[in-house]
Ligand SMILES: *[C@@H]1O[C@H](CO)[C@@H](O)[C@H](O)[C@H]1NC(C)=O
Ligand SMILES: *[C@@H]1O[C@H](CO)[C@@H](O)[C@H](O)[C@H]1NC(C)=O
Protein backbone atom coordinates (compact mmCIF):
# COMPACT_ATOMS: atom_id res chain seq x y z
CA UNK A 178 0.00 0.00 0.00
CA UNK A 179 2.70 2.44 0.99
CA UNK A 180 4.58 1.80 -2.22
CA UNK A 181 1.41 2.40 -4.26
CA UNK A 182 0.63 5.72 -2.66
CA UNK A 183 4.18 6.97 -3.19
CA UNK A 184 3.98 6.09 -6.84
CA UNK A 185 0.94 8.27 -7.27
CA UNK A 186 2.70 11.44 -6.03
CA UNK A 187 3.80 13.53 -8.96
CA UNK A 188 7.40 14.91 -9.24
CA UNK A 189 6.31 18.60 -8.73
CA UNK A 190 4.46 17.76 -5.52
CA UNK A 191 7.48 15.80 -4.30
CA UNK A 192 9.74 18.78 -4.88
CA UNK A 193 7.38 21.02 -2.90
CA UNK A 194 7.31 18.59 0.06
CA UNK A 195 11.06 18.34 0.18
CA UNK A 196 11.37 22.11 0.33
CA UNK A 197 8.78 22.28 3.10
CA UNK A 198 10.62 19.66 5.15
CA UNK A 199 13.96 21.45 4.73
CA UNK A 200 12.41 24.79 5.70
CA UNK A 201 10.85 23.13 8.75
CA UNK A 202 14.15 21.69 9.91
CA UNK A 203 15.87 25.06 9.50
CA UNK A 204 13.31 26.90 11.55
CA UNK A 205 13.46 24.25 14.30
CA UNK A 206 17.23 24.55 14.48
CA UNK A 207 17.00 28.36 14.57
CA UNK A 208 14.39 28.27 17.32
CA UNK A 209 16.34 25.90 19.52
CA UNK A 210 19.54 27.97 19.04
CA UNK A 211 17.58 30.99 20.19
CA UNK A 212 16.24 29.03 23.15
CA UNK A 213 19.69 27.85 24.17
CA UNK A 214 21.11 31.38 23.90
CA UNK A 215 18.30 32.80 26.05
CA UNK A 216 18.77 30.05 28.62
CA UNK A 217 22.51 30.64 28.58
CA UNK A 218 22.17 34.39 29.01
CA UNK A 219 19.58 34.31 31.76
CA UNK A 220 20.56 31.29 33.86
CA UNK A 221 22.24 32.41 37.08
CA UNK A 222 25.84 31.21 36.95
CA UNK A 223 25.92 30.24 40.56
CA UNK A 224 24.13 27.02 41.32
CA UNK A 225 25.14 25.35 44.53
CA UNK A 226 25.78 21.61 44.44
CA UNK A 227 22.78 21.11 46.67
CA UNK A 228 20.71 23.10 44.18
CA UNK A 229 21.85 20.67 41.55
CA UNK A 230 21.01 17.65 43.62
CA UNK A 231 17.56 18.94 44.25
CA UNK A 232 17.47 20.30 47.78
CA UNK A 233 15.41 23.35 48.52
CA UNK A 234 16.87 24.03 51.94
CA UNK A 235 20.37 24.80 50.92
CA UNK A 236 20.80 28.48 51.47
CA UNK A 237 20.54 29.52 55.05
CA UNK A 238 18.36 32.60 55.29
CA UNK A 239 20.90 34.18 57.61
CA UNK A 240 23.26 34.68 54.72
CA UNK A 241 22.09 36.42 51.58
CA UNK A 242 22.38 34.41 48.38
CA UNK A 243 25.60 35.17 46.53
CA UNK A 244 25.50 38.32 44.42
CA UNK A 245 26.64 38.77 40.82
CA UNK A 246 29.02 38.68 39.05
CA UNK A 247 28.26 34.98 38.81
CA UNK A 248 31.13 32.67 38.31
CA UNK A 249 31.73 29.88 35.87
CA UNK A 250 32.20 26.48 37.42
CA UNK A 251 35.47 24.67 36.92
CA UNK A 252 35.48 21.35 35.06
CA UNK A 253 36.24 19.62 38.38
CA UNK A 254 33.21 21.14 40.05
CA UNK A 255 30.84 20.17 37.26
CA UNK A 256 32.24 16.64 37.27
CA UNK A 257 31.81 16.50 41.03
CA UNK A 258 28.19 17.77 40.81
CA UNK A 259 27.42 15.13 38.19
CA UNK A 260 28.84 12.24 40.23
CA UNK A 261 27.23 13.50 43.43
CA UNK A 262 23.84 13.88 41.80
CA UNK A 263 24.02 10.38 40.40
CA UNK A 264 25.06 8.75 43.68
CA UNK A 265 22.38 10.57 45.67
CA UNK A 266 19.67 9.67 43.18
CA UNK A 267 20.31 5.93 43.52
CA UNK A 268 17.48 4.17 45.36
CA UNK A 269 18.41 3.16 48.89
CA UNK A 270 16.78 -0.26 48.76
CA UNK A 271 19.32 -2.97 49.33
CA UNK A 272 18.82 -6.44 47.92
CA UNK A 273 22.17 -8.15 48.37
CA UNK A 274 21.63 -10.26 51.50
CA UNK A 275 21.80 -9.24 55.15
CA UNK A 276 22.79 -5.58 55.40
CA UNK A 277 25.74 -5.03 57.73
CA UNK A 278 27.05 -2.20 59.83
CA UNK A 279 30.75 -1.36 59.47
CA UNK A 280 32.21 -0.48 62.87
CA UNK A 281 35.34 1.53 62.14
CA UNK A 282 37.71 2.11 65.04
CA UNK A 283 40.11 5.02 64.81
CA UNK A 284 42.66 4.44 67.57
CA UNK A 285 46.37 4.86 68.27
CA UNK A 286 46.78 1.27 69.44
CA UNK A 287 44.90 -1.40 71.35
CA UNK A 288 41.34 -0.77 72.42
CA UNK A 289 40.87 -0.56 76.20
CA UNK A 290 37.32 -1.79 75.73
CA UNK A 291 38.13 -4.69 73.46
CA UNK A 292 36.15 -7.11 75.59
CA UNK A 293 33.22 -4.80 76.06
CA UNK A 294 32.97 -4.64 72.27
CA UNK A 295 33.45 -8.38 71.97
CA UNK A 296 30.51 -8.92 74.27
CA UNK A 297 28.51 -6.35 72.32
CA UNK A 298 29.09 -8.18 69.00
CA UNK A 299 28.63 -11.71 70.36
CA UNK A 300 25.97 -13.68 68.54
CA UNK A 301 25.54 -11.17 65.71
CA UNK A 302 27.99 -12.58 63.21
CA UNK A 303 26.93 -11.65 59.69
CA UNK A 304 25.38 -8.35 60.76
CA UNK A 305 28.57 -6.40 61.32
CA UNK A 306 32.11 -5.93 60.07
CA UNK A 307 34.95 -4.50 62.14
CA UNK A 308 37.78 -2.33 60.79
CA UNK A 309 40.61 -0.92 62.87
CA UNK A 310 42.90 1.92 61.90
CA UNK A 311 45.59 1.73 64.58
CA UNK A 312 47.91 4.57 63.72
CA UNK A 313 50.70 3.37 65.99
CA UNK A 314 50.35 -0.31 65.27
CA UNK A 315 54.06 -0.90 64.67
CA UNK A 316 55.00 -0.10 68.23
CA UNK A 317 52.58 -2.55 69.81
CA UNK A 318 53.00 -6.28 69.49
CA UNK A 319 50.33 -8.98 69.89
CA UNK A 320 47.73 -6.37 70.00
CA UNK A 321 44.44 -8.24 69.89
CA UNK A 322 43.21 -10.72 72.43
CA UNK A 323 39.70 -10.94 71.09
CA UNK A 324 38.86 -12.79 67.90
CA UNK A 325 36.50 -9.99 66.91
CA UNK A 326 39.50 -7.75 66.24
CA UNK A 327 42.11 -10.23 65.07
CA UNK A 328 42.98 -9.64 61.43
CA UNK A 329 40.72 -6.61 61.20
CA UNK A 330 43.48 -3.99 61.11
CA UNK A 331 43.71 -2.06 57.89
CA UNK A 332 47.00 -0.64 56.62
CA UNK A 333 47.19 2.61 58.50
CA UNK A 334 49.14 5.85 58.49
CA UNK A 335 50.34 8.25 61.15
CA UNK A 336 47.67 10.41 62.67
CA UNK A 337 48.95 13.68 64.04
CA UNK A 338 46.63 15.54 66.39
CA UNK A 339 44.44 18.11 64.63
CA UNK A 340 45.75 17.58 61.13
CA UNK A 341 44.30 16.34 57.86
CA UNK A 342 45.80 12.93 58.70
CA UNK A 343 42.70 12.33 60.77
CA UNK A 344 40.52 12.76 57.67
CA UNK A 345 42.93 10.60 55.67
CA UNK A 346 42.48 7.86 58.26
CA UNK A 347 38.69 8.19 58.10
CA UNK A 348 38.75 7.98 54.31
CA UNK A 349 41.05 4.96 54.50
CA UNK A 350 38.59 3.23 56.81
CA UNK A 351 35.61 4.15 54.64
CA UNK A 352 37.28 2.92 51.46
CA UNK A 353 38.14 -0.45 53.00
CA UNK A 354 34.68 -0.84 54.45
CA UNK A 355 33.02 0.12 51.15
CA UNK A 356 34.72 -2.84 49.45
CA UNK A 357 32.21 -5.05 51.27
CA UNK A 358 28.97 -4.42 49.40
CA UNK A 359 26.88 -5.61 52.34
CA UNK A 360 28.06 -2.75 54.51
CA UNK A 361 25.21 -0.26 54.48
CA UNK A 362 25.97 1.90 57.51
CA UNK A 363 29.41 3.14 58.53
CA UNK A 364 30.06 4.04 62.16
CA UNK A 365 33.22 5.84 63.23
CA UNK A 366 34.35 5.08 66.79
CA UNK A 367 37.35 5.99 68.93
CA UNK A 368 39.30 4.02 71.49
CA UNK A 369 37.44 5.84 74.29
CA UNK A 370 33.98 4.89 72.94
CA UNK A 371 31.71 2.35 74.56
CA UNK A 372 28.31 1.10 73.43
CA UNK A 373 25.31 2.39 75.40
CA UNK A 374 22.85 -0.11 73.95
CA UNK A 375 22.85 -3.72 72.91
CA UNK A 376 23.59 -4.76 69.37
CA UNK A 377 20.01 -5.26 68.22
CA UNK A 378 18.98 -1.81 69.37
CA UNK A 379 21.94 -0.19 67.58
CA UNK A 380 21.43 -2.27 64.44
CA UNK A 381 17.73 -1.58 64.13
CA UNK A 382 18.15 2.11 64.86
CA UNK A 383 20.82 2.65 62.23
CA UNK A 384 19.92 0.27 59.42
CA UNK A 385 16.44 1.65 58.82
CA UNK A 386 17.11 5.32 59.48
CA UNK A 387 16.58 7.62 56.54
CA UNK A 388 19.28 9.99 57.83
CA UNK A 389 23.01 9.86 58.19
CA UNK A 390 23.96 10.92 61.70
CA UNK A 391 26.45 13.72 61.19
CA UNK A 392 26.71 16.37 63.85
CA UNK A 393 26.80 19.83 62.30
CA UNK A 394 25.63 23.32 63.01
CA UNK A 395 26.18 26.87 61.95
CA UNK A 396 28.41 28.44 64.61
CA UNK A 397 29.10 32.12 63.86
CA UNK A 398 31.68 32.28 66.71
CA UNK A 399 35.48 31.98 66.71
CA UNK A 400 35.44 28.15 66.87
CA UNK A 401 32.99 27.95 63.97
CA UNK A 402 32.95 30.50 61.17
CA UNK A 403 36.01 32.11 62.79
CA UNK A 404 38.07 29.21 61.41
CA UNK A 405 36.89 29.77 57.85
CA UNK A 406 39.39 31.67 55.72
CA UNK A 407 37.33 33.17 52.96
CA UNK A 408 40.07 34.05 50.48
CA UNK A 409 41.34 30.47 50.65
CA UNK A 410 38.07 28.53 50.65
CA UNK A 411 36.17 30.38 47.93
CA UNK A 412 34.85 29.82 45.37
CA UNK A 413 34.15 26.14 46.12
CA UNK A 414 33.18 26.60 49.77
CA UNK A 415 31.14 29.70 50.58
CA UNK A 416 30.86 31.11 54.13
CA UNK A 417 27.17 30.25 54.45
CA UNK A 418 28.06 26.61 53.75
CA UNK A 419 30.60 26.32 56.58
CA UNK A 420 29.60 23.91 59.35
CA UNK A 421 31.08 22.70 62.61
CA UNK A 422 30.43 19.53 64.57
CA UNK A 423 31.76 16.48 66.36
CA UNK A 424 33.74 14.02 64.32
CA UNK A 425 32.01 10.75 65.24
CA UNK A 426 29.47 9.86 62.58
CA UNK A 427 27.17 7.02 61.53
CA UNK A 428 26.49 7.40 57.82
CA UNK A 429 24.76 5.66 54.95
CA UNK A 430 26.62 4.01 52.13
CA UNK A 431 25.92 6.81 49.65
CA UNK A 432 27.50 9.37 51.96
CA UNK A 433 30.42 7.04 52.59
CA UNK A 434 31.01 6.76 48.83
CA UNK A 435 30.93 10.54 48.48
CA UNK A 436 33.45 11.00 51.28
CA UNK A 437 35.80 8.29 50.03
CA UNK A 438 35.79 9.66 46.48
CA UNK A 439 35.71 13.42 47.02
CA UNK A 440 38.97 15.05 46.10
CA UNK A 441 37.88 18.53 45.13
CA UNK A 442 36.60 19.68 48.53
CA UNK A 443 38.95 17.43 50.46
CA UNK A 444 41.97 19.18 48.99
CA UNK A 445 40.57 22.62 49.95
CA UNK A 446 40.41 21.49 53.57
CA UNK A 447 43.76 19.73 53.38
CA UNK A 448 45.43 22.91 52.17
CA UNK A 449 43.47 25.59 54.04
CA UNK A 450 41.98 24.13 57.20
CA UNK A 451 45.02 23.72 59.42
CA UNK A 452 46.06 24.21 63.00
CA UNK A 453 48.13 27.24 64.06
CA UNK A 454 47.17 30.84 64.79
CA UNK A 455 47.92 31.96 61.24
CA UNK A 456 45.35 29.42 60.01
CA UNK A 457 42.69 30.46 62.56
CA UNK A 458 43.26 27.09 64.27
CA UNK A 459 41.06 25.19 61.89
CA UNK A 460 40.64 21.50 62.74
CA UNK A 461 39.69 19.48 59.64
CA UNK A 462 37.97 16.78 61.71
CA UNK A 463 35.47 19.31 63.03
CA UNK A 464 34.67 20.87 59.65
CA UNK A 465 35.38 18.82 56.55
CA UNK A 466 32.86 15.97 56.77
CA UNK A 467 30.31 18.31 58.37
CA UNK A 468 30.59 21.06 55.76
CA UNK A 469 30.95 18.82 52.74
CA UNK A 470 28.02 16.51 53.48
CA UNK A 471 25.90 19.49 54.47
CA UNK A 472 26.70 21.13 51.12
CA UNK A 473 25.78 18.15 49.00
CA UNK A 474 22.90 16.60 50.93
CA UNK A 475 21.58 18.78 53.78
CA UNK A 476 18.23 17.02 53.81
CA UNK A 477 19.93 13.63 54.27
CA UNK A 478 21.52 14.48 57.63
CA UNK A 479 20.17 14.31 61.19
CA UNK A 480 22.50 17.17 62.23
CA UNK A 481 23.24 15.45 65.57
CA UNK A 482 25.50 12.58 66.50
CA UNK A 483 24.62 9.23 68.07
CA UNK A 484 27.84 9.36 70.14
CA UNK A 485 27.52 11.15 73.45
CA UNK A 486 30.19 13.31 75.01
CA UNK A 487 29.86 15.64 77.98
CA UNK A 488 30.80 19.27 77.29
CA UNK A 489 28.90 20.61 80.27
CA UNK A 490 32.05 21.51 82.21
CA UNK A 491 33.22 23.87 79.47
CA UNK A 492 36.91 24.26 78.74
CA UNK A 493 39.06 22.78 76.02
CA UNK A 494 38.27 19.13 76.47
CA UNK A 495 35.10 17.27 77.20
CA UNK A 496 34.73 15.44 80.47
CA UNK A 497 36.46 12.09 80.81
CA UNK A 498 34.76 9.38 82.82
CA UNK A 499 36.97 7.66 85.37
CA UNK A 500 36.46 4.56 87.45
CA UNK A 501 34.47 6.39 90.14
CA UNK A 502 32.12 8.03 87.64
CA UNK A 503 31.04 4.85 85.96
CA UNK A 504 27.92 3.70 87.72
CA UNK A 505 24.68 2.18 86.56
CA UNK A 506 23.08 5.55 87.23
CA UNK A 507 25.51 7.34 84.93
CA UNK A 508 24.93 4.87 82.09
CA UNK A 509 21.16 5.05 82.60
CA UNK A 510 21.37 8.82 82.51
CA UNK A 511 23.36 8.79 79.26
CA UNK A 512 20.89 6.34 77.76
CA UNK A 513 17.95 8.55 78.67
CA UNK A 514 19.10 11.86 77.13
CA UNK A 515 16.67 12.63 74.32
CA UNK A 516 17.65 16.14 73.25
CA UNK A 517 20.68 17.38 71.42
CA UNK A 518 22.34 20.66 72.36
CA UNK A 519 24.49 23.02 70.31
CA UNK A 520 26.10 26.12 71.82
CA UNK A 521 27.64 28.81 69.64
CA UNK A 522 31.18 29.91 70.48
CA UNK A 523 30.50 33.65 70.20
CA UNK A 524 29.85 35.94 73.19
CA UNK A 525 26.11 35.33 72.92
CA UNK A 526 26.67 31.56 73.51
CA UNK A 527 23.32 30.81 71.90
CA UNK A 528 21.97 27.43 72.94
CA UNK A 529 19.94 25.40 70.47
CA UNK A 530 18.21 22.30 71.78
CA UNK A 531 16.61 19.87 69.37
CA UNK A 532 14.64 16.75 70.28
CA UNK A 533 16.18 13.58 68.82
CA UNK A 534 13.77 12.20 66.27
CA UNK A 535 14.14 8.71 64.84
CA UNK A 536 11.95 8.46 61.77
CA UNK A 537 9.75 11.09 63.38
CA UNK A 538 9.63 9.39 66.81
CA UNK A 539 11.11 11.24 69.79
CA UNK A 540 13.54 8.78 71.40
CA UNK A 541 16.87 8.90 73.28
CA UNK A 542 19.70 10.20 71.11
CA UNK A 543 22.72 8.11 71.95
CA UNK A 544 23.90 4.66 70.97
CA UNK A 545 27.53 5.18 72.03
CA UNK A 546 29.35 7.37 74.52
CA UNK A 547 32.90 8.59 74.67
CA UNK A 548 35.74 9.66 76.81
CA UNK A 549 35.86 6.63 79.06
CA UNK A 550 39.29 6.22 80.60
CA UNK A 551 40.99 2.81 80.23
CA UNK A 552 40.66 2.36 84.02
CA UNK A 553 36.88 2.03 83.57
CA UNK A 554 37.24 -1.09 81.42
CA UNK A 555 37.04 -3.42 84.37
CA UNK A 556 33.95 -1.76 85.79
CA UNK A 557 32.27 -1.70 82.42
CA UNK A 558 33.05 -5.35 81.88
CA UNK A 559 30.85 -6.04 84.91
CA UNK A 560 27.85 -5.25 82.79
CA UNK A 561 28.87 -8.02 80.46
CA UNK A 562 28.54 -11.39 82.13
CA UNK A 563 31.59 -13.55 81.36
CA UNK A 564 34.27 -13.90 84.09
CA UNK A 565 36.85 -14.67 81.45
CA UNK A 566 36.10 -11.35 79.76
CA UNK A 567 36.52 -9.60 83.03
CA UNK A 568 39.99 -11.02 83.67
CA UNK A 569 41.21 -10.39 80.17
CA UNK A 570 39.86 -6.87 80.26
CA UNK A 571 41.70 -5.84 83.37
CA UNK A 572 45.00 -7.24 82.06
CA UNK A 573 44.53 -5.48 78.76
CA UNK A 574 43.59 -2.19 80.39
CA UNK A 575 46.59 -2.04 82.72
CA UNK A 576 49.00 -2.91 79.91
CA UNK A 577 47.59 -0.12 77.83
CA UNK A 578 47.84 2.39 80.64
CA UNK A 579 51.47 1.45 81.19
CA UNK A 580 52.28 1.78 77.55
CA UNK A 581 50.75 5.25 77.50
CA UNK A 582 52.75 6.33 80.54
CA UNK A 583 56.12 4.94 79.58
CA UNK A 584 56.28 6.70 76.23
CA UNK A 585 54.49 9.84 77.18
CA UNK A 586 56.18 12.62 75.17
CA UNK A 587 56.62 10.61 71.98
CA UNK A 588 53.24 9.00 72.00
CA UNK A 589 51.24 11.97 73.13
CA UNK A 590 53.13 14.74 71.40
CA UNK A 591 53.31 16.58 74.68
CA UNK A 592 56.05 18.59 76.28
CA UNK A 593 58.16 16.94 79.01
CA UNK A 594 56.48 19.23 81.51
CA UNK A 595 53.01 18.03 80.67
CA UNK A 596 54.23 14.50 81.12
CA UNK A 597 55.65 15.09 84.55
CA UNK A 598 52.30 16.10 85.91
CA UNK A 599 50.97 12.61 86.46
CA UNK A 600 47.31 13.51 87.09
CA UNK A 601 47.15 15.56 83.98
CA UNK A 602 49.12 12.95 82.15
CA UNK A 603 46.57 10.32 82.98
CA UNK A 604 43.69 12.38 81.68
CA UNK A 605 45.49 13.61 78.61
CA UNK A 606 46.83 10.20 77.75
CA UNK A 607 43.44 8.64 77.65
CA UNK A 608 42.22 11.50 75.51
CA UNK A 609 44.96 11.02 73.02
CA UNK A 610 44.85 11.17 70.12
CA UNK A 611 41.47 12.45 69.05
CA UNK A 612 40.04 14.91 71.53
CA UNK A 613 37.06 16.89 70.29
CA UNK A 614 38.26 20.40 70.89
CA UNK A 615 35.84 23.23 71.60
C1 LIG B 1 41.39 -14.65 77.79
O1 LIG B 1 42.75 -14.89 77.98
C2 LIG B 1 43.11 -16.25 77.99
C3 LIG B 1 44.57 -16.38 78.32
O2 LIG B 1 45.25 -15.18 78.05
C4 LIG B 1 42.75 -16.90 76.66
O3 LIG B 1 43.08 -18.27 76.65
C5 LIG B 1 41.27 -16.72 76.42
O4 LIG B 1 40.93 -17.22 75.15
C6 LIG B 1 40.89 -15.26 76.50
N1 LIG B 1 39.46 -15.10 76.40
C7 LIG B 1 38.87 -14.60 75.35
C8 LIG B 1 37.39 -14.44 75.45
O5 LIG B 1 39.43 -14.27 74.36
C1 LIG C 1 13.58 -2.19 58.19
O1 LIG C 1 12.39 -1.89 57.52
C2 LIG C 1 11.89 -2.97 56.78
C3 LIG C 1 10.70 -2.49 55.97
O2 LIG C 1 9.89 -1.63 56.72
C4 LIG C 1 11.51 -4.09 57.72
O3 LIG C 1 11.02 -5.19 57.00
C5 LIG C 1 12.77 -4.52 58.46
O4 LIG C 1 12.44 -5.49 59.42
C6 LIG C 1 13.40 -3.33 59.15
N1 LIG C 1 14.67 -3.74 59.64
C7 LIG C 1 15.09 -3.47 60.80
C8 LIG C 1 16.42 -3.96 61.14
O5 LIG C 1 14.42 -2.81 61.60
Ligand SMILES: *[C@@H]1O[C@H](CO)[C@@H](O)[C@H](O)[C@H]1NC(C)=O
Pocket residue numbers: 234388475476477478479480
Ligand atom coordinates in the same frame (compact mmCIF):
# COMPACT_ATOMS: atom_id res chain seq x y z
C1 LIG D 1 19.50 19.31 59.05
O1 LIG D 1 19.76 20.64 58.65
C2 LIG D 1 19.42 20.94 57.30
C3 LIG D 1 19.71 22.38 57.04
O2 LIG D 1 20.79 22.87 57.71
C4 LIG D 1 17.97 20.65 57.04
O3 LIG D 1 17.72 20.81 55.68
C5 LIG D 1 17.62 19.24 57.47
O4 LIG D 1 16.25 19.02 57.33
C6 LIG D 1 18.03 19.02 58.91
N1 LIG D 1 17.75 17.64 59.27
C7 LIG D 1 16.75 17.28 60.07
C8 LIG D 1 16.58 15.85 60.32
O5 LIG D 1 16.03 18.10 60.58
